[in-house]
Every structure is written in structure tokens, then in C-alpha cells.
Amino acid sequence: MLWVTCPNCGSRPFEEFRYGSIFPVTPDDITDDDQRNVDYAWMQDNIEGPVLERWFHESGCRRWFTAKRDTRNDAWLDV
Amino acid sequence: MNEFVETLLDLPWQTETEPNHTYDVVIIGGGGHGLATAYYLATRHGITNVCVLDASYIGSGNSGRNTTIIRSNYGIPEAIAFYQESLSMYEGLESETGCWVMHNTKGQLWMAHSTGTARTEQTRVLMNNACGAPSDYVSPAEIRKIVPQIDLTGGGRYPVQGASYLHGGATARHDRVVWAYAQGALRAGVHIFQNTAVNGLVKDGGRVTGVTTSKGSISAGVVLSAVGGHVSTVSKWADVRLPIRTHTLQAFVTNAYAHEFAPIVSSNDLVFYVSQTARGQMLLGAEYDRQASYDRGTSFAYLQSVSAKAVALFPFMAKLRILRSWAGICDISTDFSPIMGYTNTPGFLLSTGWGTWGFKAIPAAGSQLAKLIADDATPDLIKPFALSRFEREMAMADPSSAGTK
Ligand SMILES: Cc1cc2nc3c(=O)[nH]c(=O)nc-3n(C[C@H](O)[C@H](O)[C@H](O)COP(=O)(O)OP(=O)(O)OC[C@H]3O[C@@H](n4cnc5c(N)ncnc54)[C@H](O)[C@@H]3O)c2cc1C
Numbered sequence: 171m172l173w174v175t176c177p178n179c180g181s182r183p184f185e186e187f188r189y190g191s192i193f194p195v196t197p198d199d200i201t202d203d204d205q206r207n208v209d210y211a212w213m214q215d216n217i218e219g220p221v222l223e224r225w226f227h228e229s230g231c232r233r234w235f236t237a238k239r240d241t242r243n244d245a246w247l248d249v
Numbered sequence: 250m251n252e253f254v255e256t257l258l259d260l261p262w263q264t265e266t267e268p269n270h271t272y273d274v275v276i277i278g279g280g281g282h283g284l285a286t287a288y289y290l291a292t293r294h295g296i297t298n299v300c301v302l303d304a305s306y307i308g309s310g311n312s313g314r315n316t317t318i319i320r321s322n323y324g325i326p327e328a329i330a331f332y333q334e335s336l337s338m339y340e341g342l343e344s345e346t347g348c349w350v351m352h353n354t355k356g357q358l359w360m361a362h363s364t365g366t367a368r369t370e371q372t373r374v375l376m377n378n379a380c381g382a383p384s385d386y387v388s389p390a391e392i393r394k395i396v397p398q399i400d401l402t403g404g405g406r407y408p409v410q411g412a413s414y415l416h417g418g419a420t421a422r423h424d425r426v427v428w429a430y431a432q433g434a435l436r437a438g439v440h441i442f443q444n445t446a447v448n449g450l451v452k453d454g455g456r457v458t459g460v461t462t463s464k465g466s467i468s469a470g471v472v473l474s475a476v477g478g479h480v481s482t483v484s485k486w487a488d489v490r491l492p493i494r495t496h497t498l499q500a501f502v503t504n505a506y507a508h509e510f511a512p513i514v515s516s517n518d519l520v521f522y523v524s525q526t527a528r529g530q531m532l533l534g535a536e537y538d539r540q541a542s543y544d545r546g547t548s549f550a551y552l553q554s555v556s557a558k559a560v561a562l563f564p565f566m567a568k569l570r571i572l573r574s575w576a577g578i579c580d581i582s583t584d585f586s587p588i589m590g591y592t593n594t595p596g597f598l599l600s601t602g603w604g605t606w607g608f609k610a611i612p613a614a615g616s617q618l619a620k621l622i623a624d625d626a627t628p629d630l631i632k633p634f635a636l637s638r639f640e641r642e643m644a645m646a647d648p649s650s651a652g653t654k
């Protein structure tokens with residue numbers, strides 16, 4: 171995954187970017203408030219496949235953007 | 250598949266070519282943790298009706314691709330006690346198994362380049378000694394005696410303030426450890442099947458009662474998942490939600506350095522660590538990749554950044570060449586501590602959260618999990634590491650002890 175497409179700057183080297191975070195999702199079937207808090211604080215989907223994430227173009231336009239990446243092979247997908 | 254792998258394919262001491270229909274214990278994953286648990290079940294508890302299944306060859310996961318550092322200088326008393334037990338067990342592993350695993354006690358220096366980190370390392374020494382892991386805080390002059398190659402100015406940028414020194418810090422050859430346990434387990438009657446991927450769990454009511462594999466389904470009294478980075482996928486089959494993210498960790502070796510480089514050296518401020526292999530190569534690692542990934546790819550940027558840090562402390566390394574780099578996918582727990590034992594799904598156990606730090610834990614975790622399965626009760630040493638700690642608000646947060654953050 172050497173090149174990342176920034177929505178503002180186009181295709182740029184991976185090293186210019188900083189990973190922000192994944193979109194955390196607490197499953198709907200967890201209904202108890204305390205359980206939802208535990209899940210939000212600690213639990214992870216850890217998906218083997220496409221995930222939605224926030225990335226920061228640190229050494230470029232310095233803007234945040236949403237990206238889709240396949241964790242199996244680090245392929246960058248269209249959002 | 251390369252020539253090296255081909256030499257590994259046949260497992261001696263086993264005559265069966267197909268798994269039985271049923272076992273007392275089925276272990277998914279033939280890494281160090283799965284195999285050690287099988288070994289101790291058979292040798293210490295007489296439970297030999299055990300099967301270990303690996304999707305690839307044994308040791309093909311992180312157990313065969315790590316930087317082999319064994320240390321116990323963690324930041325929580327329960328963790329120090331657990332890792333110290335493992336460190337001690339490693340010291341006796343060759344005499345117990347009869348296999349030469351190239352265990353070598355070298356001592357580990359954990360460098361501080363700022364007053365804040367110096368304080369952290371001084372605290373670490375106090376806590377380690379209190380919890381049974383003999384350590385000293387050493388001055389720059391003492392560091393130079395232990396590792397004369399060091400530039401104490403850190404390239405003029407990272408002056409060395411001092412270090413914690415864990416006397417028992419050691420290394421062992423990783424694939425030999427895997428094979429020592431596999432051989433011992435096979436000799437005691439355990440079955441091990443390579444190239445046998447588990448692709449689902451069999452359930453009866455809420456209970457896990459077996460596994461489905463590329464070679465058909467197998468019933469089990471209990472199923473232990475010891476699959477390294479793929480644990481979330483397996484746990485999903487059991488409806489167990491985990492505080493785990495899978496991240497790539499890279500490492501590399503240089504060509505041989507003719508002189509002795511005695512200790513293991515880590516730096517908390519720079520985040521990298523280095524030791525010398527039995528062949529003289531310098532073996533380096535650093536932080537794990539920030540984004541979660543199941544890809545074992547390596548990057549040039551990583552080699553560059555780790556090399557720059559290493560050369561700042563050890564200028565001689567500038568003359569070495571990088572021979573190989575590789576990566577593994579690590580099951581990093583969100584509190585940076587391991588997860589061992591039962592889950593809320595009956596019949597389904599876990600050995601996970603080994604992240605970038607689980608090689609050192611193989612003997613203790615294997616023996617404790619075997620005891621847990623045999624006695625159907627969690628031994629005190631690993632009680633703090635149950636998955637239930639998160640819902641009990643008893644997380645074991647220890648991020649600064651991993652050395653890879
Ligand atoms: C580069 C690197 C450096 C490291 N350095 C150190 C270090 O210096 N010190 C330290 O203590 N730790 C270190 N670690 C961490 C350590 O290597 C791991 O924590 C440890 O090896 C984990 O062992 P394991 O048995 O749990 O998993 P693994 O060794 O990864 O074994 C898991 C096995 O499960 C199999 N598997 C997966 N899915 C399935 C399935 N569905 N069906 C059947 N089989 C399956 C895989 O093929 C694999 O063989 C490092 C890790 C890496 C990657």
C-alpha cells in the first residue's frame with residue numbers, strides 16, 4: 171500500500187498520512203447501558219475485510235478524510 | 250512453498266494421517282501457545298486425547314517470526330509474576346523437553362533518554378524487584394560496560410540518561426521452541442494436523458461442541474482457540490466479542506556483525522529494540538503499524554526509520570546491510586495484556602491478546618491453560634487475565650511495557 175488517494179491532493183505516498191481511527195460500532199443487540207459502555211470502551215469489530223476509517227493527510231493538505239481499506243490486503247477502495 | 254518449509258512438512262512420531270471423530274480437547278492453531286497447551290495437558294495432566302489443528306505448517310504464525318525476546322519487566326504486579334514464571338520455565342525448557350532451543354540469558358537494558366522516562370525505568374526496577382524479577386537501575390557508565398558499542402550521546406540527539414537492567418532477559422530460537430513442544434506433545438500421544446484449517450464451530454444449544462475443518466468435522470469436549478491474529482474471526486463463530494485489534498508488526502535482520510553484542514537493548518523513548526542472533530546478525534524491531542491489518546507486508550519506510558534510531562545509539566550498525574525483513578499479524582488487546590481462559594460461551598476457551606509480546610509467555614500460558622482445562626478451575630496466576638475482566642472494570646492496562654507502541 172504505497173500510495174493513498176487523498177480527496178484533496180490525489181495519489182500521494184503512504185508515509186504522508188497518519189492513521190486516525192476506525193468508526194466504532196457497538197452492536198444494536200447490546201441493549202444494557204453498562205454493557206454498551208464496556209463495548210464502546212474496549213471491544214473491537216476487528217474485521218477481516220473492508221473497513222471505514224478516518225485518515226489525516228499530515229504532510230499534505232492537513233485535512234481529515236474518510237477512507238475505505240481492505241484489512242486483508244491493505245487495498246484502498248472507493249468510499 | 251520454499252525448501253525450508255518442505256523440510257518441515259512431515260511430523261515424526263505420529264502415524265495417523267486423518268483426525269479422529271472426537272477428542273477431549275481440540276486446539277485451533279499450532280503456534281507456540283496451542284502446542285504448549287497440548288504438551289502440558291499430555292505430560293502434566295495425563296490428558297492425551299488432544300488434537301492440534303493448523304491451517305498451515307506449525308510455527309507459520311507469529312511464533313516462528315518474532316524477535317524472540319523473553320523478559321518479565323512489565324508494569325503491573327500480576328503481569329510481572331506471570332511473565333517471571335514464564336521466564337523461569339524457559340530456563341528449564343531444554344532439560345524438560347530434551348530439545349536444544351538455543352536459550353541464552355543475556356540481560357535486557359531498557360534505555361531512557363529523558364528524565365521522565367528515567368523515572369519510569371526507576372519505578373519499573375522497584376516494582377520488578379518487589380514482584381520477583383531481579384533488576385537494577387544502571388548509569389550511563391555501567392551501560393557502557395555492558396554494551397561498549399553504545400554512543401551515550403545518542404547521536405547528539407538522544408543522550409542516554411540511564412536504563413533499567415533485567416538480569417534474566419533472554420532469547421531462544423523461536424521455531425525450535427515450537428518444535429520442542431510439538432515433539433513432546435506428539436511423543437505423549439497428542440495428534441497434530443497441519444494444513445487443516447478450521448472453518449467453523451459446531452454448536453449444540455449455546456455450547457461449542459466441536460469444529461468443522463477442511464477435513465470434516467471433529468467433536469470436542471472443549472475447544473481452545475490459539476490462532477494468533479485471526480482470533481476475532483474464530484471468536485465470532487462462538488458469538489464472543491473481543492477487545493482485540495490485529496496489527497502488523499515488522500522486524501528485520503542485518504548481515505553478521507563479527508563482535509559480540511551482549512545484551513538485548515530496548516529504548517522506550519525511541520521505540521525500538523535490538524539483539525544479536527546466534528549467527529551474529531543484528532535483529533531489530535520497533536512499533537507495530539498504526540492501522541489494523543491482516544496483511545504481512547513490510548515497508549521500506551519502516552526499515553528507514555528503525556535504522557535511523559538504531560544508528561543513533563549504535564553507530565557501528567551504519568556499516569551493516571539489511572538481509573531480510575518480514576512481518577506477523579498480532580492480536581493486540583486494547584489493554585495490552587493477554588486474555589486466557591473461559592468465555593461466556595461454554596466449551597470455548599481462548600489464548601489471545603498475545604500481541605507483540607506473546608513469545609515469552611508460551612511456557613507459562615501453556616502450562617496454566619492446561620491446568621485450567623484439567624482442573625476445570627482457573628489457576629491464581631492467570632485469574633487476572635480472564636476475558637471477563639473488561640465487564641468487571643478490571644482491565645489490566647499496561648501499554649508502556651509492550652515496547653512496541
Ligand atoms: C515481528 C514480531 C516480533 C515479535 N517479537 C516478540 C518478542 O521479541 N518477544 C515476545 O514475547 N513476543 C514477540 N512477538 C509476539 C509473539 O510472536 C506472538 O505473541 C506469539 O508467537 C503468539 O503465539 P500464538 O501461538 O498465539 O500464535 P501464532 O504463533 O501466530 O500461531 C497461530 C497459528 O494458528 C493458525 N491458524 C490461524 N487460523 C486458523 C484456523 N482457522 N484454523 C487452523 N489454524 C489456524 C496459524 O496458521 C498459526 O500457525 C513478536 C511478533 C512479531 C510478529
Ligand SMILES: [Zn+2]
Nearest residue numbers: 176179227231
Ligand atoms: Zn491531502
